[in-house]
Structures are given as structure tokens and as C-alpha cells.
């Protein structure tokens with residue numbers, strides 16, 4: 139089966155908030171695809187449209203070559219959807235939750251154990267515990283089992299790793315790789331830019347618009363500028379000073395340093411250092427670094443703001 143997703147010029151507003159603005163996107167059958175964007179970018183709205191829970195104002199979508207409006211009943215059987223919040227019944231036990239989701243899809247746990255086995259073995263010891271009493275990582279595994287119990291061809295996961303510890307996060311991505319081997323198309327929405335590298339292709343989205351779609355490696359390769367990490371005794375003051383500097387192309391605070399690009403093709407690091415020293419900074423350390431997906435996102439989102 140062709141488990142692809144085709145999104146054609148979809149727009150959706152809530153009152154005067156335009157959550158999705160003319161979005162077009164193609165996700166290939168069997169792909170592990172990331173929707174990467176900050177809170178409010180429109181990820182959940184797009185998932186609800188694909189899950190046939192919301193109607194678009196304009197545009198259309200096909201999942202497994204079926205129109206999301208005309209064929210919504212068929213799509214619901216082919217789709218597994220793990221919403222960001224509230225996908226489990228907190229006052230039902232682990233096994234009761236799983237049985238409930240199996241029943242909704244008119245199937246039995248036993249008939250689908252093969253599909254969820256690798257994940258299920260990790261939570262089976264807690265099968266009589268109430269879902270509300272599970273850790274974040276366990277809840278996430280149970281929610282994934284519930285989304286998979288009817289053997290979907292496409293899996294939509296909305297921020298599955300938000301609020302989950304780093305060990306559970308990396309275990310979760312391992313589980314997704316296992317599911318991908320079964321040929322399931324997996325779309326993961328995440329605000330964590332570092333998770334982009336775990337996807338085959340990603341769409342960077344912001345304010346309801348797709349800024350770029352490509353492989354993580356290609357997105358980084360297209361950054362197009364030399365990037366520098368700049369540190370000093372007072373990074374915040376350096377940020378304010380560099381915003382005033384005539385040769386600054388962009389400057390952002392990134393954790394413990396500033397990420398800087400220059401308008402000139404050649405960046406005389408000494409010149410930059412002298413400028414900051416004149417402004418009273420000391421302990422200045424400037425080094426050329428490789429851009430990350432987050433750097434690319436910042437650059438693209440600034441460009442799109444400039445065009446508005």
C-alpha cells in the first residue's frame with residue numbers, strides 16, 4: 139500500500155488566528171518525517187486535519203491516496219494518532235487502556251501483539267497500574283502501543299517526547315526506527331530542534347508556514363554563511379553591542395555563547411574582537427563552528443520575518 143501523505147494548499151484559521159497558511163507538503167510512504175517548529179507553529183492543527191478531526195478552510199489532503207474529507211472513515215482505520223496530551227484514560231489501568239483502544243478499532247490485543255511486542259514488553263510488568271500513576275516515559279510507551287494496536291499504515295505523533303527524560307527520549311526514537319522497518323510512515327511533530335537529525339526529512343514550520351523541507355544534512359549544507367561562536371565575560375551585553383555593530387548579519391544567544399554571522403565574506407576575527415574590547419568586554423573567545431538545525435531555523439525565520 140502507498141502510505142504517503144499529500145497536503146495541497148491547506149489553510150486553517152480559528153477566528154482571526156491563521157494557524158495554517160497555504161501549506162503544501164509531500165511525505166513519502168515509509169518515511170520517518172519530522173515537523174519541527176516552536177509552540178504555536180501549527181503542528182497540532184495540521185495533525186488534527188490529517189487525522190480527520192478538523193476540516194480545512196481551504197485546500198485538501200490525501201493519505202494513502204484517499205481524500206481526507208470524502209474518505210475520512212477509511213483513513214481513520216489506516217491511521218494511528220498519538221496526540222500530545224490526553225490520549226490515555228488516567229483512571230484505567232495500562233491493560234484496560236490498551237483493550238479500550240483495540241475495541242474502538244474492532245480488534246483484539248492478542249491479534250496485534252506482534253506489532254507492539256517490543257514496546258509492550260517494557261510496560262507489561264506494570265499492566266495493572268493506573269495510567270495516571272505511570273512515569274512520563276511509561277505513559278508515552280503505553281500511548282504508542284494504543285496508537286499502534288490496530289496496525290496503522292501511517293503514524294502521527296504529536297510532541298511525543300515533550301516532558302520526557304532524556305533516556306526515555308532516546309529509547310523512544312529507537313522504537314520509531316524499529317517501526318519504520320515495518321514500512322509504517324511516521325510523522326513526528328517536535329519543538330526540539332536536535333530531534334530533526336533523527337528524521338529522514340523534516341519540514342521547518344513557523345507561524346503556520348513551511349520555511350523549508352529537506353534532509354537535515356541538506357538544510358545545514360544550505361546555511362550559506364560562516365558561523366562563529368562568540369563568548370565573553372558578559373554574553374548578554376555582547377549581544378546588545380553586536381546588534382549595533384555595522385558588520386553584523388545576525389546574532390543570537392545560544393546557551394553559553396552567541397552565534398554570529400557577518401555581512402562581509404571574510405570575517406576578520408581580530409576586528410570583531412577589537413570591537414567588543416572597545417565596548418569594555420574581556421575574556422573574548424571567537425571560533426568558527428558548524429551550524430546546527432536550530433541555526434538554520436533562526437536564519438530562515440528571520441528571513442521570513444524580513445519579507446513580511
Ligand SMILES: Nc1ncnc2c1ncn2[C@@H]1O[C@H](COP(=O)(O)OP(=O)(O)OP(=O)(O)O)[C@@H](O)[C@H]1O
Nearest residue numbers: 152155156157175176177178179180181182183184
Ligand atoms: N482551538 C483554538 N482556538 C483558537 N486558537 C487556536 C486553537 N487551537 C490552536 N490555536 C492557535 O493556532 C495557532 C497554532 O496552534 P497549534 O496548536 O496548531 O500549534 P503547535 O505548533 O501545535 O503548538 P503547541 O505545541 O503550542 O500546540 C496558535 O497561535 C494557537 O494559539
